[in-house]
Amino acid sequence: MTGKKFDPVQPIKYVLLLAAVFIVLFPPYVVLVNAFKGEDEGSSPFALPKSFMNFDNFAAVFERADLTHAFLNTLIIIVASLAGNIVLGTMVAYVLGRIEFRGKQIVLGGFLFATLIPTITTQVVVFSLLQGFGLYNTLYAPILLFIGADVIQIYIYLQFIKNIPYELDESAMMDGASLVRIYRSVIIPLLGPATATLVILKTINIYNELYIPFLYMPKQELVVVSTSIMRFAGNNQAQWGNICAAILLIMIPTVVLYLFLQKYIFSGVTSGAVKG
């Protein structure tokens, strides 16, 4: 082994990587510095602000963009949808993965084919349906859609349940455990990694979803993170300082979570994507 020989490709790699990091960080940097600038600070967009202690924009935004409601509503929707997804997803996976019955292929195909239909294309019909149920302008509309119309969790759970040996079920049956008990005490705990994947993927999806809350919850108190900035920026086209502060406030929670949970997020995203 020559070991420490100089490799001319090595510097090129770093140059490319640093260029990419610059492109990734440039827009957030611009937002960061401008969030601390007053309206009268007419400097160039990437100059540093006079002071990083000027929180006027943040105070204004927190009030006017109704961010307290936005974060709270988003959290409620995420928690309720995840709970529904986990309970119903594991139930379906348990039936399809463990019980033989006639028509199983049809049920399975029905769920898998549904993953192909983009949710937004059917809103033309679903909207009238949910309106008829009286769910328009309630938190239940998005929660119901995130639980019932997005069925990727069934796909994820089915992949995992196949790898849980059936002997575990059998030995629990020898001990006289009921099927519901087996589902609860054997299957659900062993599906833990799948649940982690699901939580990560769905949280990212729901947090980013714009159109469903926009369509179903125009009421002011039902604002979520995505719609809050949209309403706010729509009314304040000129005040970039305020908009930058709003962008920053919305980005900070996920960035912090990401830095702490990066290991889990990477494994969740890759195991969710590499289906084949």
Place this chain on the structure above:
Amino acid sequence: MGGISYRAQRWLVLVGFLAVPLTLLVMLTYYPAVKLLMQSFTDWDGISSESNWIGWENYKEIFTNSDLFGVFLHQIPYVFVGIVQNVIAILFAIILNSRLKGRNFFRVMLFLPFIMNAVAVAFMFQYVLDTTNGSLNGLLGAVGLESLQQSWLGNESIVNYSLASIGFWRFMGYNMVIYLAALQSIPGDMYEAARIDGANRLQTIWHLTLPNLTKIIQLNMFLTISGALAVFDLPFVLTKGGPAGASETFLLKTITTAFQFNNFGLASAMSIVLLVLTVLILAIQNVVINRRGDN
């Protein structure tokens, strides 16, 4: 439940566990799909209780009116940019899979845009791409490239590339992480064998790395195409389809046709067209990928 036979339990669990999920599935996916199909042959306005059966009129309208089917042309830039995005993602995945200091730092950085809120990212880029206050034009001016300064979202011929580039910024790192995971599953002794056989770096990439990525590349290509078919968020938030309709997409048009112009019949037909195209692409994908797998 301990006293009941497993046979009976199976039935109870089967019915009990499937009742709610199946009801939701039928109610929120299949019933709407069927209703959509039926509505697509009518002139329903979304409000009145009556509607007339007009046969294939809506479909004729879609395929003959260039304002409708023609907007798919606006979505071609998303395919181009998506392809470039995948090439760059593979490049960075290969770089990060090699011997390098700070690998995890770079991976964390390049993936960062993916976890940022999509709407916040859209407005962030509205600021970056703004013609007068925008930092991109500012940056170009600062390095002496004033000639490249642009109205990035206001110029009809580049607005779709600008919007697609925002998607590039958000998703390149995501694609990279997926490719990286695929690369890490290639056994190290294959590289060792290539090295012993005297293969240089490019030969190794061409003959060993890329063939092992074929399946995941195909998958991502199809995702790029079906994603481009259903572009919606960015033009909806940033341009509302403008300037002069240049950044309208088929899905955006479908939604405005229904909820703004109350032409639910036509919008239903447009939804069906989009749905059929998506399913068609996925069917082709399955054929292509499975044929590969058999060889």
